[in-house]
Amino acid sequence: MHRIWAMIERDMRRFRRSPVLVIVSILMPLVQLVVLGYAFGGKIKNLHVGVVDQDHGVPAIKIREMCQAIAANAKTFDTISYSDEASALADLRNGKINGVLSIPPEFSRKVLAGASPQIALAEDNTDQFSASALADSLNGLLVSYNGPAVQPRTTASVDLSVVEIYPYVPYIQFLLPGTITLSIFVSAMIGGGIIFIDDKARGLHEGYLVTPIRKIELILGFTLAGAIKAIIAGAVLITVGSVIAGIPDPLNPLRMAKMLVLVVATSMALISMMFLIMVRVSDPLVPRAIFGMLNTVLYFPSGAVYPPQSFPNWMKAIAFVDPFTYAVDGFKELVLKNTGLMAINVDLAFLLGFTVLTIGLATLLFRRTL
Amino acid sequence: MQAIEVENLTKRFGDFTAVDGISFSVAPGEVFGLLGPNGAGKSTLIRMLTTLVPPTSGTAYVNGFDIVRQANDVRQSIGVIPQAMTSDLDLSAQENMSIFAKLYGIPRERRLKTIAQLLKDVDLEKWADKPVKMFSGGMRRRLEIARGLVHEPKLFFLDEPTTGLDPVSRVGVWDMLSRLKTERQLTILVTTHYMDEADKLCDRIAIVDHGKLVALDSPLKLKASIPGKNVLEVSFSGAPKDWMQKLKSLDDVADVKAVDNIYRISSHNGPRTTVALMEAARSAGAAINSLSVQSTSLDDVFVHYTGHQLRDTLQAPSAADSPFVSHRGM
Numbered sequence: 001m002h003r004i005w006a007m008i009e010r011d012m013r014r015f016r017r018s019p020v021l022v023i024v025s026i027l028m029p030l031v032q033l034v035v036l037g038y039a040f041g042g043k044i045k046n047l048h049v050g051v052v053d054q055d056h057g058v059p060a061i062k063i064r065e066m067c068q069a070i071a072a073n074a075k076t077f078d079t080i081s082y083s084d085e086a087s088a089l090a091d092l093r094n095g096k097i098n099g100v101l102s103i104p105p106e107f108s109r110k111v112l113a114g115a116s117p118q119i120a121l122a123e124d125n126t127d128q129f130s131a132s133a134l135a136d137s138l139n140g141l142l143v144s145y146n147g148p149a150v151q152p153r154t155t156a157s158v159d160l161s162v163v164e165i166y167p168y169v170p171y172i173q174f175l176l177p178g179t180i181t182l183s184i185f186v187s188a189m190i191g192g193g194i195i196f197i198d199d200k201a202r203g204l205h206e207g208y209l210v211t212p213i214r215k216i217e218l219i220l221g222f223t224l225a226g227a228i229k230a231i232i233a234g235a236v237l238i239t240v241g242s243v244i245a246g247i248p249d250p251l252n253p254l255r256m257a258k259m260l261v262l263v264v265a266t267s268m269a270l271i272s273m274m275f276l277i278m279v280r281v282s283d284p285l286v287p288r289a290i291f292g293m294l295n296t297v298l299y300f301p302s303g304a305v306y307p308p309q310s311f312p313n314w315m316k317a318i319a320f321v322d323p324f325t326y327a328v329d330g331f332k333e334l335v336l337k338n339t340g341l342m343a344i345n346v347d348l349a350f351l352l353g354f355t356v357l358t359i360g361l362a363t364l365l366f367r368r369t370l
Numbered sequence: 371m372q373a374i375e376v377e378n379l380t381k382r383f384g385d386f387t388a389v390d391g392i393s394f395s396v397a398p399g400e401v402f403g404l405l406g407p408n409g410a411g412k413s414t415l416i417r418m419l420t421t422l423v424p425p426t427s428g429t430a431y432v433n434g435f436d437i438v439r440q441a442n443d444v445r446q447s448i449g450v451i452p453q454a455m456t457s458d459l460d461l462s463a464q465e466n467m468s469i470f471a472k473l474y475g476i477p478r479e480r481r482l483k484t485i486a487q488l489l490k491d492v493d494l495e496k497w498a499d500k501p502v503k504m505f506s507g508g509m510r511r512r513l514e515i516a517r518g519l520v521h522e523p524k525l526f527f528l529d530e531p532t533t534g535l536d537p538v539s540r541v542g543v544w545d546m547l548s549r550l551k552t553e554r555q556l557t558i559l560v561t562t563h564y565m566d567e568a569d570k571l572c573d574r575i576a577i578v579d580h581g582k583l584v585a586l587d588s589p590l591k592l593k594a595s596i597p598g599k600n601v602l603e604v605s606f607s608g609a610p611k612d613w614m615q616k617l618k619s620l621d622d623v624a625d626v627k628a629v630d631n632i633y634r635i636s637s638h639n640g641p642r643t644t645v646a647l648m649e650a651a652r653s654a655g656a657a658i659n660s661l662s663v664q665s666t667s668l669d670d671v672f673v674h675y676t677g678h679q680l681r682d683t684l685q686a687p688s689a690a691d692s693p694f695v696s697h698r699g700m
Contacts, residue, residue, distance in 0.1 A: 006472035014460040017501070203454025210420050210450040211473040212442050370422045 003213045007221025008228065015229060021195070025187035025233040026240075033179040033241060036305070037172025044133040047077040048097040050088035057108020063119065066141050067101070076137040092124060099123040099134050167248070169336055176245045177331030178304025180259075181324050183237040184266050185298065187230040192274035193287035196222065201284050206370065215368045219275070223359065226271040227264075234263035247335060258341055259334050265351040266327040272358040273323060279365045298324045326350040371434050373398045373525050373557040374419065379428035381414050381581075388414040390581035391428065396559060396574075398524070401551065403572035404561040405668075407676055411581040412561040413453060416529050419559070420450045433525055446474070449518035453529040455510050459503035463494055463513050466502060467520055474521035488516040491553075492546055508539025512546060519550065528560040532567065540564070544571060565668035575668075579676045593666045596674045598624040598636025601664045602643060605632045609656045616654070620646045640665075 015021065051067065053060050064079070071078040080097060082088035088100045102120040110117035121138055125131045199205060208218065238259045242250035249255075277294075278287060301308070301315045302324035308316065319325045330347035333339045341348070374396040381389040389411040396402045404412050417423040419432055421441040429436065435443040457466050464485060471481040489495045492512040502510060511531060518526060531547070532540040544567060551558060562568055568575055569589045577585040577592075585592060593599075606613070609631065617626045622639040637643035640663050651658050 002475065003473050006469050009472070010458065010461065010465075010469045013465055014458065017460045203452060203456045204458060206422065206452045206454060207456030207470075208473065209422055210445060210448075210452065211470065212445040212475070213473050214442075369424055370417060 001217075003217045004221045004224065007208075007213075007218065008225045011225030012228070021190050022187065022229060022233050022236075025183050025190060025230075026236050028186055029179045029183040029237060030241065030244065032182065033172065033175055034244065037170075037175050037245065040171050043076075044130055045075045047099065047130055047134055049077045049079050049134065050082045050091060050097045050100045051079045051103070052082045052085045052088050052100060053103045054085070054105045055103050055107040057111075059108045059111040059117070060103045063103060063141075063145065066145060070137060070141065074137070077134060089122060092122060095124070098127075098130055101138070166337060170246070173245045173247060173336060174332075175305065176241050176247070176335055177328045178299065178302065178324075179241055180234055180237045180263070180331050181266060181302070181304065181327040182295075182299060184230045184234045184263065184327075185270050185295065185324070187233040188226060188267070188270040188274045189287070189291055189294070191229045192223075192226040192271045193278055193291070194284070196226075196275075196278055197281055197284050197287050200282055209368060209370070215366060216363065218368070219359070219363055219366055223268075223271050223275050226274070227267045230267035230271055231263055234267060235260060238263060242335065252338070255334060255338055259331065261341060262327065262330045262334065262344065262348065262351075265348050265355075266323070266330075268355045269323040269327070269351040269358070272355045272362065276358040276362040276365070279362045280367075298322055301325070302328045304328045323351060323354050326354075371398075372396060372431075373400070373433060374402075374559060375431040376419070377429050379415070379418060379430050380426050381411075381418060381423065382426045387581050389418065389425075392578070392581070392583050393428075394576055394583060394586055396557060398557050399555060400573045401558045401560065401571055403568040403575040404559065404578060405565070405568055405575055405672060406561075406578035410578045410676075412578055413529055414581075415578065416527055416559070416561060420448060420527050421445055422452075446521070447523055447525065449521070449523040449526045451511075451514050451518045451526075451528045451531055453533070455507075455514070457502045457505075457510055457513055457517070460501060462499045462501055463489060463505075464498040466513065467517055470517050471520045476521055484520060484522070485516075488519055491550060492516045506539070507535050508542055511535060511539070511543050515543070515546060515550070519554070522554070524555065525557045526559070528558065530561050530563065533563060540567070547571070565672060569668045577672065577675045584675045585671070589668060592671045593668065596666065596671055598638065599666055600637045600640030600643070601666065601670070602635040602637060602640065602647065602661065603632065603664070604635065604647065604661045605659045606651065606656045607631070607659055610654050613654070613656070616650060617647075620650060622646075 049067070051064060053064060067077075067079045070076055077098070079101075082091075082100075085100070085102055088097070088102075091097050092100050100122040102122065104118070104120070107117050107119065109115075121135065123131045123134055213221075238256060239251060277290075281287070297318065299305075301311065301319040302322050303319065304324065308319050308325070311319065326347040330344040330351075333344050333347075337343075372395040374394075376395065377393050378391045379389055379393070380387065380391050392411075392415060404415065406412050414423060418425045419430055419437060421437055421444050424438060429438075431437070432444045433447040435441075435447065437444055458469070461469070467485040467488065468481065471485060476484065486495070486498075489498050492515055494509060494513055494516065497505065497509065502513065505513065515528075515531070518528075528547075532543050535543065547558065547560075548571065550556060560572070572589060574586065574588050575592060576583055585595070587595065610616075614626060614628060614633075617623065617633060617635060620635075621642045622637050623643055624636040624638055626636075627634045635643065635647075644661075644663055647661075648658070
């Protein structure tokens with residue numbers, strides 16, 4: 001037991017001398033949180049739509065007025081008038097405008113005759129996000145255009161009334177659970193991967209192997225020391241991250257305590273996984289080479305940035321065994337819904353089981369000789 | 371009981387035999403030197419004895435403990451300085467010592483006292499609180515020697531303790547070792563490339579080549595065991611044609627080799643051969659341009675037993691050679 005403490009003490013003293021590891025593992029995820037949070041979270045605004053009115057009748061003018069109302073209020077797009085369709089389409093192709101709304105000749109006549117009038121939207125669909133925002137906005141416009149001037153007293157059409165049970169969650173808050181997990185991962189990757197293998201390559205481990213330390217003491221010493229550093233990174237992220245992302249009542253002590261439990265479970269799971277991956281590695285290039293790949297394979301399928309319901313089956317399979325998935329899910333419950341630990345018991349159980357399994361395998365593979 | 375007893379120890383890596391049936395024993399209090407060219411199997415041998423590498427076959431007892439079945443007792447009873455510099459560079463000298471004292475399970479009161487005494491013994495007490503990354507190669511080696519003695523073992527293994535050190539540091543390290551050996555009645559097994567060190571400091575020397583033991587004796591006896599006790603290097607001008615034959619027939623000459631007009635004469639009795647050589651040169655009318663008489667050195671012994679061939683063999687790449695490992699000094 002005292003030997004495990006000696007190994008942990010060694011790591012903590014080193015860490016106190018150069019806390020670069022924890023600073024890096026805190027900073028990188030925070031930068032990602034802020035940049036990704038603002039890059040993806042916002043509503044799309046100020047698209048440019050060219051309007052070609054070849055009709056000039058009253059219904060056409062009504063459409064154009066409604067467009068201007070959107071330009072003035074929601075600001076999803078503004079309108080530029082073109083006299084002919086060809087020059088509008090040319091500007092669309094050149095990227096000057098994002099879409100062309102074309103009101104064909106005879107539009108007013110067809111409206112008045114009730115002969116299924118149409119207006120056309122040509123849009124730049126290389127940018128799906130802008131294109132769908134534009135189509136949504138114009139569809140909304142047409143729904144209100146088509147609405148009867150006077151509502152009938154009874155109606156048979158069904159409306160969906162949506163009840164939101166939590167306050168509106170901006171994207172940056174949706175990202176925070178993934179960011180906390182990521183900071184624990186980066187700490188495990190640098191501490192349990194890169195530094196661990198560098199020490200091995202320098203011969204430091206050889207020095208320990210000639211002492212009477214037991215195999216299990218070495219393994220527990222390495223993993224617990226790594227877990228403590230990962231926990232420090234995670235603990236900083238749950239507080240600083242909550243403040244930055246604007247979680248309501250960000251430092252609620254009860255929620256922090258519950259999150260810390262999950263931080264500990266996640267740290268143990270990720271550092272054990274790293275130890276298993278690195279147990280037979282001696283080339284210092286390996287942890288550096290797999291860093292990015294591991295990050296991608298674990299982070300993105302976990303549902304940290306996009307709901308996993310949209311994933312193809314092979315990615316759902318990765319998500320199923322990925323400890324990130326359970327950590328992210330647990331943090332989502334705690335951060336966004338402020339639930340109790342009972343709500344995340346499946347997540348905690350998985351992370352615990354994952355830790356036991358990976359440490360067990362690593363112990364089998366660990367060699368106490370060179 | 372012998373401090374070390376090695377019986378027919380063998381280590382194979384795939385189809386390469388690194389150590390091939392070596393047997394020897396080391397008596398308590400002895401300084402035992404292991405010599406051999408690069409790749410001869412010295413490090414593998416020392417790693418087997420210090421339980422870092424399991425043997426393929428054969429047995430060895432260290433302090434009476436079987437190196438395979440009682441590996442942990444072996445580890446507790448020996449001090450080891452591996453070839454690589456294994457101190458933690460970010461920690462201070464004191465901290466490095468303290469961690470290892472804890473790994474050896476030394477109780478707290480004894481720990482602080484022992485560490486202070488050892489740091490004093492290796493002249494590092496002034497730098498006890500400085501991080502090891504600021505230490506020179508010689509200081510790091512001395513710290514490792516102190517660290518290896520933190521649990522006061524009686525048997526000490528050192529794998530090339532002076533390789534890569536400058537001459538002054540080398541002398542410093544050996545002075546330190548000699549003093550510690552006397553003070554603490556240590557038994558030492560050491561590998562080195564430096565013949566002069568081995569000659570001066572070792573009681574007995576084993577020469578290992580191609581994984582086999584090719585010679586084992588005291589430095590004096592090893593030097594006496596090879597032909598010629600002295601070597602005369604001499605050059606002449608105006609030497610007659612049959613001069614080579616003449617030189618070979620001089621008193622006590624064992625062998626003569628010539629390169630251009632420089633002759634290398636191995637002799638069983640340097641002074642007598644020298645006198646005879648002077649006589650012969652005068653009567654033949656040859657002028658002696660230069661003459662030096664040397665005793666056989668351990669270098670000659672080494673070359674005699676291991677041959678002149680260069681050992682250009684490939685070795686497994688070491689992880690420490692990776693460009694990603696930062697090398698902070700030696």
